[in-house]
Amino acid sequence: xxxxxxTIEDLPLGTLPLDAWHRAxxxxxxxxxxxxxxxxxxxxFGGIVAEHEWTRTSAGLFDVSHMGQLLLSGPxxxxxxxxxxxxxxxxxxxxxxxxxxxxxxxxxxxDDLMVSRWPQHLYLVVNGATKWDDIGHxxxxxxxxxxxxxxxxxxxxxxxxPKAADxxxxxxxGEYPLSALTFMKFGQFRLAGHDVTIARAGYTGEDGFxxxxxxxxxxxxxxxxxxxxxxxxxxxxxRDSLRLEAGLPLYGHDLxxxxxxxxxxxxxxxxxxxxxxxxxxxxxxxxxxxxxGTARKWVGLKLDGRMPAREGAEVFSGDExxxxxxxxxxxxxxxxxxxxxxxxxxxxxxxxxxEIEVRNKRLPATVVPMPFVPHRYYRGSK
Numbered sequence: 001x002x003x004x005x006x007t008i009e010d011l012p013l014g015t016l017p018l019d020a021w022h023r024a025x026x027x028x029x030x031x032x033x034x035x036x037x038x039x040x041x042x043x044x045f046g047g048i049v050a051e052h053e054w055t056r057t058s059a060g061l062f063d064v065s066h067m068g069q070l071l072l073s074g075p076x077x078x079x080x081x082x083x084x085x086x087x088x089x090x091x092x093x094x095x096x097x098x099x100x101x102x103x104x105x106x107x108x109x110x111d112d113l114m115v116s117r118w119p120q121h122l123y124l125v126v127n128g129a130t131k132w133d134d135i136g137h138x139x140x141x142x143x144x145x146x147x148x149x150x151x152x153x154x155x156x157x158x159x160x161x162p163k164a165a166d167x168x169x170x171x172x173x174g175e176y177p178l179s180a181l182t183f184m185k186f187g188q189f190r191l192a193g194h195d196v197t198i199a200r201a202g203y204t205g206e207d208g209f210x211x212x213x214x215x216x217x218x219x220x221x222x223x224x225x226x227x228x229x230x231x232x233x234x235x236x237x238x239r240d241s242l243r244l245e246a247g248l249p250l251y252g253h254d255l256x257x258x259x260x261x262x263x264x265x266x267x268x269x270x271x272x273x274x275x276x277x278x279x280x281x282x283x284x285x286x287x288x289x290x291x292x293g294t295a296r297k298w299v300g301l302k303l304d305g306r307m308p309a310r311e312g313a314e315v316f317s318g319d320e321x322x323x324x325x326x327x328x329x330x331x332x333x334x335x336x337x338x339x340x341x342x343x344x345x346x347x348x349x350x351x352x353x354x355e356i357e358v359r360n361k362r363l364p365a366t367v368v369p370m371p372f373v374p375h376r377y378y379r380g381s382k
Contacts, residue, residue, distance in 0.1 A: 016065045017155045017215035021222055025233050032236060033066045033128030040235040048237035052332045055204060055242055056373075059161035060234035061225050064203075068131030069154050069212060070124040070138070074146035081122060084141050085115065086261075086280040088271035092117045097184050097199055101261055101269045102126075102134060107282025107289075108257035109264070110137060112249070116186055116199065123197075125156070125210075127251045155218035160208030160242075162376065163230035168209055171224060172198060181209075183377040192217075192224050200378060203239065205246025205371055207378040244338065245331055247300060247370030253311055254298065254326040254340060262289040263342065264298045265370075296323065297348040300370040301339045301356070303363050306330070308337040309356040315341050316355045316362065322347045325356060333373050339365070 014035045022029065026042030040048050054060055072081065078089040087100040097116035104110055111130045116123040126134045131150075138148055159168055169178045174189040178198070181187060186199035194217040202208035213221060225231050240250070249255050249264060260282075261269055267290060274280060275287055303309060308330045315323035328339030339356065347354060350369055355362040 014066075016063060017218040018063045018065065018222055021219045022063065022233070025226075027233070027235065030236070035066045035128070037066060038063065038233070038235040039237045041233055045232060048235070048241065049332045051232070051234045051238035052241050054232055055161045055206065055234055055238060056333055057162065058232070059159055059164040059167050059208075059228075059230045060204075060238070061222060061231055062158040062160065062234050062239055063155075063218075063222070064128075064158050064210070065155040065215070065218070066128030067156050068124075068126040068128065068134060069151040069156060070126065070135065071118070071149040071151060072122045072124065072138075072142075072146060073120055073149075074143070077122060077146065080143055080146055081115075082274070083279060084138065084281070086270045086274045086283070086286070087115060088273045089115075089117075089122075090273075091271070094119065095185055095187060097123075097186055097201065099269055101266065102137065103261070103280065103282045103286075104257055105281050106257075107260045107285035109251070109255045109259055109261060110134070110257060112251055112255060112266070112269070114199075114201070129252055151212075153215050154212055155215045157211045157213070157218065157222065157225075158202050158204075158208060159211065159225060159231065160202045160204040160206045160234075161230075162207060164206070164208045165378070167225060167228040167230045168198075170228065172196075182380045183207075191221050194221065196221075203246075203248060204242040205248070205373060205375045205377075206242075207376050240327075241329055241332060244327055244329060244340070245333055245371065245373040246375060247340070247372060249298070249340075250327060259298075259342070260286060260289060260294065262286055263294040263296050293345060295345060296342045297345050298326070298340060298342050299348050300368045300372055301325075301328075301341055301354065301365040302368045302372075303328075303337040303339065303356065303365045305363060306337065307358055307361075307363060309339045309358050309363060309365070313339070314357045315343055315365070316357065317344075317347050317352075322354070331372060338372050340370070343367075 027038035181200040313325040323343030
């Protein structure tokens with residue numbers, strides 16, 4: 001890096017549209033992804049565990065406006081985007097969204113993201129910590145004829161939990177009812193007189209919604225939703241423990257340019273046609289790994305006792321170091337510590353007994369299937 005280049009850590013912290021609102025709710029603010037963001041809220045309800053449990057049983061409102069919202073348009077849009085992402089856009093219908101990956105030439109993960117089909121556009125939601133790099137990467141690799149619009153004036157709210165649909169349905173109006181949305185579908189609605197885009201998706205493993213709206217409307221909508229008895233504001237602390245229980249990776253911890261999608265268990269992010277045709281960055285390596293397997297795998301671990309293992313803890317089989325923890329913590333829902341780690345594939349089978357070194361002690365751990373807590377996405381009435 002040259003003397004004139006800056007990383008996100010070097011830049012002054014940004015302010016999100018709900019900054020003052022969070023502080024008024026008693027939020028403890030911390031630096032995250034270049035912004036000051038709420039990690040938890042004060043008061044009799046406050047605390048990460050309480051916020052976690054509330055989201056699992058009722059509905060929590062998360063401010064995720066740090067994420068990057070990008071709109072792509074231009075000629076031959078599907079073809080040029082498929083040269084950058086391993087997605088099959090021929091199967092992405094209007095009103096649908098899909099998980100995808102931004103990869104480097106070696107198949108390393110630059111970011112994971114969501115892609116939605118809008119009329120005449122593709123809408124991407126990228127991680128906050130990587131959004132400026134993502135924008136630079138896309139502008140470098142997409143033709144000049146493709147317009148990339150960074151929707152910096154938009155906010156993004158996530159309403160998550162088993163009662164999220166009940167709370168949101170009282171206020172969302174549109175051409176069809178909110179209940180018509182199933183998991184990974186989206187539509188245009190109005191909330192308190194404001195035009196919003198609502199997708200049925202999220203990062204907790206629960207049923208829920210992500211609401212894209214004007215930053216000017218964010219405070220009014222957040223206040224409106226938190227006025228419902230089912231809804232409370234939830235911070236980053238609970239967001240992390242919820243996504244860990246759901247077995248969802250966090251970029252910069254569980255995913256990086258040093259990890260491939262296949263060893264991370266994200267083969268579903270490489271659409272079937274693309275596995276055959278290739279034509280995206282890193283295709284040769286990734287398709288080889290799909291066939292031949294990988295030297296290591298990302299696995300879930302259940303720890304004995306009460307002491308959690310954190311990122312960077314080493315994993316052992318006997319005296320042999322066979323992996324490293326990428327995320328870990330105590331699971332409020334399960335009542336014991338859990339972790340995820342990359343371990344040598346020979347030790348990745350369910351039920352394998354391993355040990356994790358924490359504070360110079362070896363903690364017994366067992367490889368278990370993910371998600372740790374079952375997903376509860378709404379896929380429609382049976």
